[in-house]
Each structure stands twice: as C-alpha cells, then as structure tokens.
Amino acid sequence: MNYSFTIPAGTADMKLQTYLEQELQLSKKVRHQLRMDNGVSVNGDVSNFHVTVKADDQLAIDLPEADFPLPEIKLGDANLVDVLFEDDHLVIVDKPAGVKTHHNTENEANTMINHLAAYLADKNEAPYVVHRLDQETSGALIFAKNPLILPILDKLFEAKEIKRTYQTVVDGRLPKDTMTVNANIGRDRHNNRKRIVTAKGGQTAVTHFETVEKDAQFAYLNCQLETGRTHQIRVHLQSIDHPIVGDPLYHPQPNKAERMMLHSYAINFIHPFTKEEISLTTKANLWD
Template identity: 50%
Template sequence: MELSIQLPKKFKEQTVRELLEQEWLVPRKVRHFLRTRKNISINGETALFHFPVKSGDIVTLQFEPEDYPTPTILLGNKLNIEVLFEDEHLIILNKPIGMKTHPNQPDEQDTLLNHLAAYLSPKNQIPYVVHRLDKETSGAILFAKNPFVLPILGRLLESKQIYRRYQAVVSGKLKESLTIRKKIGRDRHDRRKRVVDERRGDMAVTHVDVDSYVKKSNQTTVYCVLETGRTHQIRVHLKSIGHPIIGDPLYHPNPVGRLMLHAYELHLVHPFTGETIVAIAEPSLW
C-alpha cells in the first residue's frame, strides 16, 4: 500500500518523526519499518525522520503487507450502498433502516460493512468501522478506507471533533430543549438493553433541541447532538426522561412502526486536506 498526502495550507512545520507520531498516529512498529526500509519520501526524495515537512509538501509512505494485516470480510451487494461523500481515505454512507453496521459472526454477509466491502472491492480497498449505528437506526455513518487513517478518525471521534446530529420523534410533549447527563450501563436482566446506571455506568451526554409538537398524535419531534457515543445513548436518555422514541422495540412500551431515529448530519474536518465535510442523509424523518 502506497499513500501520497499533500500537507494542507495551515499545516505547522515539523519533523517527519513528529508528523508520523503525533499527527498521523502511526504505530511504533510501523514507524520503525518505514525508517529502516527508507519507505518515506518528501516531494519524491527519500526522507529521514529528522527532515522538516511544511505546507504543500507531498509526503509518500510505502507500506508492506505485514505492516497492516488485511481483515477478511465477506462481500455483500454493492447495490445496497448509498454514498454521501467519498475520497481515497474515507467514505460516508446513508445507512438504511434494519441493517446492521457490521457482522457479529464471521459468516455474516448482509451487513453494511459487507456491502461496502463489495463496493470497494474493484478499487482494491477494504472498509474499516469508525463508529456504528444501531440496526434500527438509519442515516449518516463514517468508514475508513484504509488502516492508516482509521486511528486518526478514531481520535477525532473521541475528541468530539466529529459532529453528529440526529432526528427523533418521541412520545408525549417535550416542553423545552435540554441537555441530558446520565451514566449508561448494561441491563443485568436483558443483555440486549442498556439502562441509566449512575453507579456503574459510563457518563453520557446528549443535547436535545425541541423542533415541534403534534397534539393529535401527542408526539414531539427533536434534534439530538451527541457529546459521547454510548450504545443506545439517545434511546436510553430519552426514555429516562419519560419520552421514549416512537417505534423503539426495546425501550418504548408500545412500539409501532419503524424506530423514529435518524442520523441526519455528520460533519468533520478532513485530517489530511483540512476540508470541512458536511454530509446530509436524506430523506429525513419529516
């Protein structure tokens, strides 16, 4: 695998070592091989770790197969893929409702990851999961297209530099916008579910903005923005304040129809180009 990346305009001058270690999070073992094999070049010239790199430079890295082991993913059907954004490093898809993000068993091949693998196969690329959406949730979801960018996108997610905005329809009248800060843990009685658990759970923060209320159906439409990414976070948080999401098979007492939760927007600054990427997953819930 060979990657050539042109450093963006606002790039701060630093050494090759700093770039690989601090900016691009290249594992120590892989950095060692890049150095000993002399598999790094700047603007076409072989570079050493103490060489400086600056804005506009083209940095080329040559990896061997053993540097990043290739995962085995069964190929699905590429026709199940709807692309919202794509370049050589990452891809954002519009996930359909009722489809798992990735396999839980090695013989599964009807998940979004399988279908994406089929889509990328002619390009000799393999997808890597950055984050996930529940099976019942639709909308924008991000994947890496090579193992090199995966930890960089993971860091952006952990440091809250990837903005995710969800649409939801809940039971009852939610009178005002609010922020829910409640710890979430596993339900000891049902392994499929999560519960608010202030003693054993992990902190989760969800910002909820009220959009509109329909008196006839007694339902409120809202937007939710995540600060954290716990399993079932929005679903558990909204239930905990007495407003479960319509159609939720796990957390609504009378689920009817689809789960009314949709990942409508995903924003991030591209880690290599500095470009701001805004992906909108249409159609929306309303």
C-alpha cells in the first residue's frame, strides 16, 4: 500500500525517523519493517531514517500489506453517500438518521461504512472508522481512507483538536441560555444499552449547551462536546430533565417526533497532512 504526500508548510525540520514516529504515529514495528524494506522515499529517492526532512518534501511510504491489509467490507449502496468533503486521506459524509455507522456482523450491508465502501470501491480505496454517531443521530461523520492517517485522526480526537457542534431539540427551556454539564457517565446496570450520570466512578464527561431558539414547548440548542462518551449529549440532557425529543432510550415519550432530534451539524479541525483548516457544516440543519 503506497501513499504519497507533501510534508505541509510550517512543519519543522526533523529526522525522518522522528517524523514517522511523532507526526505519523507509526509504531516501532512498522518503522522497523519500513527500514528493512527500504519502504520510504523522500523526493523520489529511497532514504535512510537519519536524513532530515522538511516542509514541501515529497514523501512516499510503502506500508507493508501484512500489517495493513485492506479491510473486507460488504458493499452497500454508493448512491446513499452524501459527501461533504473528500481528499486522498479522508472523507466526511452526511449520515442519515436511522443508519448505523458500521456493521456489527459480516452479513450487514446497510450501514454507513458499507455504503461508503461501495462509493470508494472504484478507486480501490476503503473506509476506516474514526468516530461514531448513534444510529438515530444524523450528520457529519469522518472516515479515514487509509491506515496511515487513522491513528493521527485518533490522536486529534483524544487531544480535543477536532471540534464538533451538534444541534438538538429538547423538552422545555434550559435554566440558562448558555450552560455546561460536567458529570461523569457510566453504564446503567439495569439496562446495558443505556448510560447514566453517576457520582461514583464512570468517565469524565463535559458538554456545553447554547440555546439558539425557544418556544412554549421546546428549546433548540447547539451542543459542543469536550469529551466523547457514549450517548453523552443524550444522557446529560436527560439528567437535567430536558431529554431530546424523539430519543427512544432517554425520553419517556419518544414518539413525540418521527426521529431523534440530534444532528452533527459542524466539524472544524486542522488537516494533519495539509495543515489546511477544514471547517464545514451539513447542507441542512435540524430545524429548518
């Protein structure tokens, strides 16, 4: 699997070994294999790992297929893919509500990753899951297009450098137009599908809420995740008695809407390979 790219402007000069380890997050095992296979070229020449690389150098990396096999994904329907952004390294799609992010069994073919695999098949590319949206949630969803960028995107999420804004509609009005919920989230021991706010244990979870509109029945919110726990927005809103309209797990009357009113509306981050700012919104928002 050969990948070529230009080291982006602004990158400090460093040894190739350091670049592969720190910037590309390649494991010691993979770096050793690349060294043994002469698998890295700089500006068209096979290079040893002590050469200095700098911004605008052309880097080509031949990843060992034994360590990076193309994932085998059953092909779905390419016509169901709505691309918001795409380049050689990643693709951002607008996932419909009701579609799972990825399959749980080999026989499934109606998830977003199956549809995207069909879309990428003609290019001899395959999608890799970077993060997930709940099945009932719609909106912007990032997939890697090669295993080289996958751990880098993972690190960006861990470092909170990928900003996501969600839109939601909840029962009632929040006590403040701008507020933050900082409450740990753990498993519900009575229902393994659910999560709960817990005072003991659990994982740190922080969500910021801003009321955009409100009426007699509902509040229309923008939400920003500081952490990324399972069902985080849903659990935090339910914990303050403002459940998401249509939420089948956390709303006592989920049939108040045809779908769960939660939408991943905007994504903003610095592309790790090009250093360009990627700032996009979906074509439609939740309440228009």
